[in-house]
Amino acid sequence: MRIVFAGTPEFSVPCLESCRASGAEVVAVYTQPDRPAGRGRKLTPSPVKEAALAAGIPVEQPETLKTLQARETLAAYRPDLMVVVAYGLILSRKVLALPRLGCWNVHASLLPRWRGAAPIQRAILAGDRESGVGLMQMEAGLDTGPVLLERRTPITRQDTGGTLHDRLSQLGAQVLAEGLRRTLAGETLHARAQAQEGVLYAHKLEKAQARLDFSRAAIALEHQVRAFDPWPVAEGEIAGENLRIWAAHALDENSRATPGSVVAAQRDGIDLACGEGVLRVTALQRAGGKRITAADYLNARPELRGAR
Incomplete structure (x- = not known):
């Protein structure tokens, strides 16, 4: 199997390594221009470009895939499959139709929830308790294709975007x-259409x-x-x-103080009144400084200690 891999950020690099380790031939890597x-x-260069060059794989960095020349260059690699992971360019129907097996996409959410650019952060912002990744057969819509395989993982209160x-x-x-x-073993993966709801x-x-x-x-x-974070x-x-x-967590208590005011300050955190509940800040950063703990910050602002 001849694979063309398309990806750009650090998130994509492990997937590139999976392609290389699969026994298939990665004939080219597409990534965003430097x-x-x-x-x-x-x-x-992007992290994917650096990984590809280290592995001796040809790298293509077109500004767009919409031109005839770009499609002809891609077609010349004779890909059986194109694997796309956080590439950053939209693939047209003409591009999607070039590989014999079409194009696969690895997307960092449980589709159809959180299609689009920032699924990891949006899941945490929404208070989701679970996330995951889907291997999707790509089609022209934005992350609308049927899902071939899926893996799930819980989101804990210790999780950050990072x-x-x-x-x-x-x-x-x-x-x-x-x-x-x-697929290399000859199996045809079952494609599950995404829910409409x-x-x-x-x-x-x-x-x-x-x-x-x-x-x-x-x-x-x-x-x-x-x-x-x-x-x-x-x-x-x-x-x-x-x-x-940098780090804060909600406390199981309330305050009648004006939202944003300091209601307590000690080594384990600075407590701030909110519209509902209290937020304890445990790590922060002053302008021009580095990340420090609440205890270190209070050493610089001793007038806040023990505030009530």
Whole structure:
């Protein structure tokens, strides 16, 4: 089997490795063009490009796949299957029809819930108790194709956008490996059409969404803090200072204080009144500083200690 792999971020790399380990031949890797990154804005290759070059696989980086030339280049690789994992470009019907077995997509949600760009963070924001990955037969709609295989995982209150991302990345590699193994053994995978009910779209994250509104419920703010770790990181004001909030959890108590005010401050956290409940902040970051614990922050602001 000849596979063309299409992916860009770190999330996609384990799936590329699954393709390479399957016994199929990865004849090319498609990834986004190099982008400026870091303080120097130096052109930087994607994690998938770096992995492909290290493995000696040809790399293609078209700005679009909509042109005839782009389709002819892809067709020249004679792919039996195209595997797409967080690639970042829309595939037209003409592209989807090129491989003999079509195109597979590894998507980080339990479809049809959270189609789209940011399924991992949206699941945490919504307070979902479960997530997963689906191996999907791609069609022209946005994550609308039938699901071939699926793996599930619980979302705990300790999960952040980062930890869930890493776990789903590995689950995605596992479900893809199973699909490839069974297909290479001559099995035809059963495609399950997505349900018409329960469709939700995971819209792209915006930095402005990271601002904490303490008039909301504490549990909703906890979800926000967890979902936006490691990016874009929640922001909020504590006693007049604007801070990045890295870790916080809702307490099982209430306060009559004005939302956003400090109701208690000790080594294990700074408690803030919310529209409903109390949010305890345990890790934060001052402007120009690094991530620190609440205890370290209180050493710099001793006037807050023991506040009531």
